[in-house]
Amino acid sequence: MDAELLETSLALVDTPDDGLTRHFYAILFQRHPTVRPLFSEDTARQAKMLRSAIISVVDHLDDPVWLTETLGELGARHAGWGVVADMYDAVTECMVAAMVELGGEAWTPQMTDAWVEALDAVSGLMLLGYPADSDLAS
Numbered sequence: 001m002d003a004e005l006l007e008t009s010l011a012l013v014d015t016p017d018d019g020l021t022r023h024f025y026a027i028l029f030q031r032h033p034t035v036r037p038l039f040s041e042d043t044a045r046q047a048k049m050l051r052s053a054i055i056s057v058v059d060h061l062d063d064p065v066w067l068t069e070t071l072g073e074l075g076a077r078h079a080g081w082g083v084v085a086d087m088y089d090a091v092t093e094c095m096v097a098a099m100v101e102l103g104g105e106a107w108t109p110q111m112t113d114a115w116v117e118a119l120d121a122v123s124g125l126m127l128l129g130y131p132a133d134s135d136l137a138s
Protein backbone atom coordinates (compact mmCIF):
# COMPACT_ATOMS: atom_id res chain seq x y z
CA MET A 1 0.00 0.00 0.00
CA ASP A 2 1.53 3.34 -1.08
CA ALA A 3 0.70 5.51 1.94
CA GLU A 4 2.33 8.62 0.53
CA LEU A 5 0.40 8.41 -2.74
CA LEU A 6 -2.86 7.84 -0.84
CA GLU A 7 -2.18 10.90 1.33
CA THR A 8 -1.17 13.25 -1.47
CA SER A 9 -4.02 12.16 -3.71
CA LEU A 10 -6.59 12.46 -0.91
CA ALA A 11 -5.31 16.00 -0.27
CA LEU A 12 -6.14 16.83 -3.92
CA VAL A 13 -9.82 15.96 -3.60
CA ASP A 14 -10.70 16.26 0.11
CA THR A 15 -12.19 19.48 1.46
CA PRO A 16 -13.59 20.29 4.93
CA ASP A 17 -17.11 20.71 3.49
CA ASP A 18 -17.35 16.92 2.80
CA GLY A 19 -17.50 17.66 -0.93
CA LEU A 20 -15.85 14.36 -1.86
CA THR A 21 -18.15 12.12 0.14
CA ARG A 22 -21.27 14.12 -0.81
CA HIS A 23 -20.31 13.69 -4.47
CA PHE A 24 -19.66 10.00 -3.79
CA TYR A 25 -23.21 9.50 -2.45
CA ALA A 26 -24.69 11.32 -5.46
CA ILE A 27 -22.84 8.94 -7.81
CA LEU A 28 -23.64 5.85 -5.68
CA PHE A 29 -27.38 6.57 -5.59
CA GLN A 30 -27.44 7.39 -9.31
CA ARG A 31 -25.55 4.25 -10.41
CA HIS A 32 -26.90 1.88 -7.74
CA PRO A 33 -30.35 3.15 -6.75
CA THR A 34 -31.20 -0.15 -5.05
CA VAL A 35 -28.90 0.71 -2.11
CA ARG A 36 -30.64 4.06 -1.40
CA PRO A 37 -33.29 2.62 0.97
CA LEU A 38 -30.57 1.27 3.29
CA PHE A 39 -29.53 4.83 4.15
CA SER A 40 -31.33 7.43 6.22
CA GLU A 41 -32.50 10.65 4.57
CA ASP A 42 -29.70 12.62 6.19
CA THR A 43 -26.90 12.10 3.66
CA ALA A 44 -25.04 15.18 4.92
CA ARG A 45 -24.47 13.44 8.27
CA GLN A 46 -23.41 10.27 6.46
CA ALA A 47 -20.99 12.20 4.25
CA LYS A 48 -19.36 13.71 7.34
CA MET A 49 -18.94 10.28 9.00
CA LEU A 50 -17.61 8.66 5.83
CA ARG A 51 -15.08 11.49 5.32
CA SER A 52 -13.89 11.07 8.86
CA ALA A 53 -13.58 7.27 8.41
CA ILE A 54 -11.47 7.68 5.26
CA ILE A 55 -9.16 10.20 6.93
CA SER A 56 -8.76 7.90 9.97
CA VAL A 57 -7.86 4.94 7.75
CA VAL A 58 -5.21 6.97 5.90
CA ASP A 59 -3.86 8.13 9.27
CA HIS A 60 -3.54 4.49 10.44
CA LEU A 61 -2.04 2.78 7.39
CA ASP A 62 0.98 1.77 9.49
CA ASP A 63 -1.18 0.31 12.26
CA PRO A 64 -2.59 -3.09 11.22
CA VAL A 65 -4.03 -3.77 14.67
CA TRP A 66 -6.08 -0.55 14.61
CA LEU A 67 -7.17 -1.22 11.02
CA THR A 68 -8.26 -4.79 11.73
CA GLU A 69 -10.12 -3.97 14.94
CA THR A 70 -11.75 -0.72 13.85
CA LEU A 71 -12.75 -1.90 10.39
CA GLY A 72 -13.91 -5.26 11.74
CA GLU A 73 -16.26 -3.50 14.18
CA LEU A 74 -17.45 -1.15 11.44
CA GLY A 75 -18.07 -4.18 9.24
CA ALA A 76 -20.09 -5.90 11.98
CA ARG A 77 -22.38 -2.85 12.13
CA HIS A 78 -22.75 -2.97 8.34
CA ALA A 79 -23.76 -6.64 8.59
CA GLY A 80 -26.55 -5.47 10.90
CA TRP A 81 -27.76 -3.05 8.23
CA GLY A 82 -27.89 -5.85 5.64
CA VAL A 83 -24.92 -4.63 3.56
CA VAL A 84 -23.82 -7.49 1.29
CA ALA A 85 -20.35 -8.17 -0.20
CA ASP A 86 -21.21 -7.00 -3.75
CA MET A 87 -22.14 -3.57 -2.44
CA TYR A 88 -18.55 -2.97 -1.38
CA ASP A 89 -17.46 -3.19 -5.03
CA ALA A 90 -20.06 -0.54 -5.87
CA VAL A 91 -18.73 1.70 -3.10
CA THR A 92 -15.13 1.35 -4.32
CA GLU A 93 -16.19 2.05 -7.91
CA CYS A 94 -18.20 5.16 -6.99
CA MET A 95 -15.63 6.57 -4.54
CA VAL A 96 -12.91 6.30 -7.16
CA ALA A 97 -15.24 7.85 -9.76
CA ALA A 98 -15.86 10.79 -7.39
CA MET A 99 -12.11 11.19 -6.84
CA VAL A 100 -11.36 11.11 -10.58
CA GLU A 101 -14.01 13.78 -11.25
CA LEU A 102 -12.91 16.10 -8.45
CA GLY A 103 -9.18 15.55 -9.07
CA GLY A 104 -9.47 16.64 -12.71
CA GLU A 105 -6.24 16.82 -14.65
CA ALA A 106 -4.13 16.43 -11.52
CA TRP A 107 -5.55 12.95 -10.89
CA THR A 108 -3.42 10.09 -12.31
CA PRO A 109 -4.11 6.42 -13.13
CA GLN A 110 -1.62 5.50 -10.38
CA MET A 111 -3.83 7.33 -7.87
CA THR A 112 -6.85 5.39 -9.12
CA ASP A 113 -4.95 2.11 -8.73
CA ALA A 114 -3.80 3.04 -5.21
CA TRP A 115 -7.37 3.85 -4.11
CA VAL A 116 -8.90 0.72 -5.66
CA GLU A 117 -6.30 -1.34 -3.78
CA ALA A 118 -6.88 0.56 -0.51
CA LEU A 119 -10.67 0.44 -0.68
CA ASP A 120 -10.60 -3.26 -1.57
CA ALA A 121 -8.42 -3.85 1.50
CA VAL A 122 -10.78 -1.78 3.71
CA SER A 123 -13.75 -3.75 2.36
CA GLY A 124 -11.94 -7.04 3.04
CA LEU A 125 -11.28 -6.07 6.67
CA MET A 126 -14.88 -4.92 7.13
CA LEU A 127 -16.19 -8.21 5.74
CA LEU A 128 -13.91 -10.11 8.15
CA GLY A 129 -15.93 -8.48 10.95
CA TYR A 130 -19.20 -10.03 9.75
CA PRO A 131 -20.56 -12.72 12.07
CA ALA A 132 -19.24 -16.17 11.18
CA ASP A 133 -22.75 -17.45 10.42
CA SER A 134 -23.61 -14.49 8.16
CA ASP A 135 -24.20 -15.28 4.48
CA LEU A 136 -23.96 -11.57 3.57
CA ALA A 137 -20.15 -11.55 3.39
CA SER A 138 -19.72 -13.85 0.37
Ligand code: HEM
Pocket: 035, 038, 039, 040, 041, 046, 049, 050, 053, 054, 074, 077, 078, 081, 083, 084, 087, 088, 089, 091, 119, 122, 123, 126
Ligand atom coordinates in the same frame (compact mmCIF):
# COMPACT_ATOMS: atom_id res chain seq x y z
C1 HEM B 1 -15.18 1.35 2.19
C2 HEM B 1 -16.22 0.82 2.80
C3 HEM B 1 -17.10 1.58 3.77
C4 HEM B 1 -16.78 2.46 4.77
C5 HEM B 1 -15.39 2.98 5.14
C6 HEM B 1 -18.02 2.84 5.42
C7 HEM B 1 -18.12 3.72 6.49
C8 HEM B 1 -19.27 3.99 7.18
C9 HEM B 1 -19.35 4.76 8.41
C10 HEM B 1 -18.17 5.43 9.11
C11 HEM B 1 -20.64 4.79 8.79
C12 HEM B 1 -21.19 5.51 10.03
C13 HEM B 1 -21.83 4.56 11.01
C14 HEM B 1 -20.94 3.97 12.05
O1 HEM B 1 -19.97 4.60 12.49
O2 HEM B 1 -21.23 2.85 12.49
C15 HEM B 1 -21.39 4.03 7.84
C16 HEM B 1 -22.75 3.84 7.87
C17 HEM B 1 -23.47 3.17 6.92
N1 HEM B 1 -22.96 2.57 5.79
FE1 HEM B 1 -21.01 2.39 5.31
N2 HEM B 1 -19.06 2.20 4.82
C18 HEM B 1 -18.54 1.42 3.81
C19 HEM B 1 -19.23 0.61 2.96
C20 HEM B 1 -20.61 0.57 2.87
C21 HEM B 1 -21.34 -0.16 1.89
C22 HEM B 1 -20.75 -1.05 0.79
C23 HEM B 1 -22.65 0.07 2.12
C24 HEM B 1 -23.84 -0.43 1.32
C25 HEM B 1 -24.18 0.13 0.23
C26 HEM B 1 -22.75 0.92 3.30
C27 HEM B 1 -23.90 1.33 3.90
C28 HEM B 1 -23.99 2.01 5.10
C29 HEM B 1 -25.25 2.26 5.81
C30 HEM B 1 -26.63 1.79 5.35
C31 HEM B 1 -24.93 3.00 6.94
C32 HEM B 1 -25.91 3.53 8.01
C33 HEM B 1 -26.55 4.69 7.35
C34 HEM B 1 -27.49 5.53 8.14
O3 HEM B 1 -27.50 5.54 9.36
O4 HEM B 1 -28.20 6.23 7.40
N3 HEM B 1 -21.48 1.21 3.72
N4 HEM B 1 -20.54 3.56 6.87
